[in-house]
Amino acid sequence: MKKLSIVDIANHLNVSKTTVSFILNGRAQEKRIGKELVERVQKFVDEVGYKPNSLAKSLRTGKSNIIGLMVEDISNPFFSAIARLIEDRAYKNGYKIIYCSTDNDTFKTRELINMFRDRHVDGYIIAPPEGIEDDISSLLKDGMPVVLFDRHLPNVSTDFVEIDNLFSTYNATKHLIQQGYKNIAFITFASGQTQMQARLQGYHNALNESGYKPVVQEIVFNQNEDLIIGPLTTFLKKNKKLDAVFFGTNHVGTCGLKVINSLGIKVPSDLALVSFDDYDVFKLFSPPVTAIAQPIEAIADSVITVLLNKLSTSSQHISSQSIILKTDFNIRGSSKSLIN
Amino acid sequence: MKKLSIVDIANHLNVSKTTVSFILNGRAQEKRIGKELVERVQKFVDEVGYKPNSLAKSLRTGKSNIIGLMVEDISNPFFSAIARLIEDRAYKNGYKIIYCSTDNDTFKTRELINMFRDRHVDGYIIAPPEGIEDDISSLLKDGMPVVLFDRHLPNVSTDFVEIDNLFSTYNATKHLIQQGYKNIAFITFASGQTQMQARLQGYHNALNESGYKPVVQEIVFNQNEDLIIGPLTTFLKKNKKLDAVFFGTNHVGTCGLKVINSLGIKVPSDLALVSFDDYDVFKLFSPPVTAIAQPIEAIADSVITVLLNKLSTSSQHISSQSIILKTDFNIRGSSKSLIN
DNA sequence: AAATGCCATTAAATCGATTTATCAGGCTAT
DNA sequence: ATAGCCTGATAAATCGATTTAATGGCATTT
Numbered sequence: 001m002k003k004l005s006i007v008d009i010a011n012h013l014n015v016s017k018t019t020v021s022f023i024l025n026g027r028a029q030e031k032r033i034g035k036e037l038v039e040r041v042q043k044f045v046d047e048v049g050y051k052p053n054s055l056a057k058s059l060r061t062g063k064s065n066i067i068g069l070m071v072e073d074i075s076n077p078f079f080s081a082i083a084r085l086i087e088d089r090a091y092k093n094g095y096k097i098i099y100c101s102t103d104n105d106t107f108k109t110r111e112l113i114n115m116f117r118d119r120h121v122d123g124y125i126i127a128p129p130e131g132i133e134d135d136i137s138s139l140l141k142d143g144m145p146v147v148l149f150d151r152h153l154p155n156v157s158t159d160f161v162e163i164d165n166l167f168s169t170y171n172a173t174k175h176l177i178q179q180g181y182k183n184i185a186f187i188t189f190a191s192g193q194t195q196m197q198a199r200l201q202g203y204h205n206a207l208n209e210s211g212y213k214p215v216v217q218e219i220v221f222n223q224n225e226d227l228i229i230g231p232l233t234t235f236l237k238k239n240k241k242l243d244a245v246f247f248g249t250n251h252v253g254t255c256g257l258k259v260i261n262s263l264g265i266k267v268p269s270d271l272a273l274v275s276f277d278d279y280d281v282f283k284l285f286s287p288p289v290t291a292i293a294q295p296i297e298a299i300a301d302s303v304i305t306v307l308l309n310k311l312s313t314s315s316q317h318i319s320s321q322s323i324i325l326k327t328d329f330n331i332r333g334s335s336k337s338l339i340n
Numbered sequence: 341m342k343k344l345s346i347v348d349i350a351n352h353l354n355v356s357k358t359t360v361s362f363i364l365n366g367r368a369q370e371k372r373i374g375k376e377l378v379e380r381v382q383k384f385v386d387e388v389g390y391k392p393n394s395l396a397k398s399l400r401t402g403k404s405n406i407i408g409l410m411v412e413d414i415s416n417p418f419f420s421a422i423a424r425l426i427e428d429r430a431y432k433n434g435y436k437i438i439y440c441s442t443d444n445d446t447f448k449t450r451e452l453i454n455m456f457r458d459r460h461v462d463g464y465i466i467a468p469p470e471g472i473e474d475d476i477s478s479l480l481k482d483g484m485p486v487v488l489f490d491r492h493l494p495n496v497s498t499d500f501v502e503i504d505n506l507f508s509t510y511n512a513t514k515h516l517i518q519q520g521y522k523n524i525a526f527i528t529f530a531s532g533q534t535q536m537q538a539r540l541q542g543y544h545n546a547l548n549e550s551g552y553k554p555v556v557q558e559i560v561f562n563q564n565e566d567l568i569i570g571p572l573t574t575f576l577k578k579n580k581k582l583d584a585v586f587f588g589t590n591h592v593g594t595c596g597l598k599v600i601n602s603l604g605i606k607v608p609s610d611l612a613l614v615s616f617d618d619y620d621v622f623k624l625f626s627p628p629v630t631a632i633a634q635p636i637e638a639i640a641d642s643v644i645t646v647l648l649n650k651l652s653t654s655s656q657h658i659s660s661q662s663i664i665l666k667t668d669f670n671i672r673g674s675s676k677s678l679i680n
Numbered sequence: 681a682a683a684t685g686c687c688a689t690t691a692a693a694t695c696g697a698t699t700t701a702t703c704a705g706g707c708t709a710t
Numbered sequence: 711a712t713a714g715c716c717t718g719a720t721a722a723a724t725c726g727a728t729t730t731a732a733t734g735g736c737a738t739t740t
Contacts, residue, residue: 052696
């Protein structure tokens with residue numbers, strides 16, 4: 001009842017395991033193995049449902065058919081949606097996914113990379129935290145395929161998939177300004193990551209053009225939501241002159257809505273809202289929240305396509321490519337015109 | 341620059357790899373290996389940062405230190421939250437997680453189980469779809485540790501973690517009745533899974549006690565949300581006499597809210613709401629939705645604890661245990677009293 | 681003095697595959 | 711006749727660990 005090995009197959013058919021291996025790996029013709037022998041082996045293998053032990057296979061070949069996926073936090077809807085799509089595509093192409101959440105913690109990420117390495121994953125998909133440059137570089141130096149997404153590392157030359165963060169916030173801020181809002185705050189997580197910096201820059205650019213004063217509030221990320229809601233509450237209580245708020249991520253946005261509810265702030269008459277990312281919470285809030293929607297499918301698709309490419313061609317020569325995707329700007333009730 | 345193997349270590353120190361292996365696996369004392377030799381080996385291993393090749397290790401020992409986690413859909417907040425917590429606990433205990441989404445598809449699940457098996461995972465955590473009984477039984481027969489959660493399989497005797505579904509819906513339905521609602525519909529995904537059946541039963545029990553007529557609408561699950569929203573819209577348009585609706589899952593609930601918004605139904609004056617599961621969407625809706633909150637942490641904790649136990653003791657003798665956890669009932673504005 | 685036991689260590693087998701190198705036999709060309 | 715070349719297949723090496731069985735040397739027992 002125990003699992004069959006290639007030796008069992010070989011013995012039962014009175015051939016050598018080499019022959020079986022060649023046949024199973026489609027090298028029968030190349031190795032000019034007799035046609036009826038090939039059929040005999042194939043038939044028996046199908047019959048007993050033999051599957052090669054993938055550990056042994058990996059040990060010998062050095063390939064594991066596993067892709068390591070590192071997101072910031074799998075329980076964040078943005079990341080879980082992307083993970084889901086990547087998962088599907090990967091499975092369809094014969095790859096499994098091992099995933100984990102980095103929490104944007106450099107040390108944790110480093111450990112996880114080492115674990116993946118130890119596990120001999122074939123490729124890496126990473127939403128990298130800051131400070132992990134050296135570890136990524138080291139992966140690259142060893143010829144490991146790595147695709148970054150959601151952000152990139154300026155000093156590391158590798159493939160990555162991102163969205164046009166700067167234009168997205170520039171455009172959305174412009175929209176607020178056109179609706180007549182003048183005191184627009186930008187609330188975001190404190191982070192030097194490229195995507196956050198770009199978002200901030202877009203906001204600044206738009207305000208500069210109009211000559212309005214920027215008001216930026218950075219929140220320290222914390223797993224405990226109360227430690228986000230607290231500072232947010234303080235900020236909104238203090239800055240009564242604001243007429244609009246721009247949330248830099250879906251998480252900040254969600255927390256922001258909770259604060260707005262608890263303070264009894266009316267949207268958009270007291271305060272207009274725009275948020276980065278789009279998901280059910282924003283669609284179902286009253287009034288629904290204007291949001292920048294990231295093209296989840298396109299991101300996942302690009303990421304996995306780039307990685308699969310690298311895995312199949314193992315072309316060291318092709319220099320890294322970066323893919324920048326457009327976002328959708330979904331205007332809803334939370335940023336209605338002041339002038340009507 | 342390539343990775344060191346145990347042979348390299350052994351050669352460099354002029355000892356046999358057996359000795360190195362014993363030392364590294366903490367069997368030095370048992371094998372009475374000299375104290376200073378142990379230290380010499382340890383020191384060198386630390387120095388060069390040698391890590392045993394886990395594939396080779398797994399091949400030899402049959403253990404992979406990987407746990408297979410199969411949820412219904414990783415992009416569902418309930419499952420992603422649990423996955424996240426399980427992930428953390430697993431990593432802390434030296435286990436990695438391979439996860440995947442079953443889509444409640446029996447065939448897909450069967451393939452995934454085979455894949456996990458092939459990958460030699462040490463244990464399984466599964467939210468099982470119907471029809472997968474035989475595959476689970478076969479795992480158990482082969483002595484694999486399996487823990488089910490969110491639902492169980494009546495004909496399979498294995499450990500599982502669930503919540504008290506029947507009481508939860510019974511209690512919530514009672515609440516609606518006490519608030520004066522009489523025409524209460526229950527909308528849920530068509531499914532014979534134990535948790536869904538129990539939820540339905542709880543609803544029926546409460547209505548029976550009061551003599552009100554049950555109205556049950558089953559929706560066929562689909563990845564494409566429009567195919568859920570469509571039938572839901574039809575249903576709510578047809579049944580104008582309803583004064584309350586009970587959503588059987590967070591997903592149905594979210595879709596339900598979208599329909600309610602698009603139809604312009606006023607909550608709770610036109611229609612009171614209660615939903616199973618609790619998450620940000622329900623808290624931030626206006627008015628906030630009364631919901632049954634599952635104890636996410638407790639579920640994740642129980643699941644991983646039970647599994648780790650089975651993994652460490654490998655006690656075939658202990659009969660399976662089932663853990664039933666209590667839920668929280670969060671009463672909010674969407675189910676306010678009719679009588680005031 | 682031979683036998684036994686203990687100590688500290690190691691050689692060799694094993695896990696289950698892939699891959700390299702080899703082989704026996706028949707045929708062709710010099 | 712013999713060297714060389716296909717053909718069709720396989721023996722043996724390899725991946726990098728764990729584990730079983732064995733070893734040589736020394737002290738102790740009979």
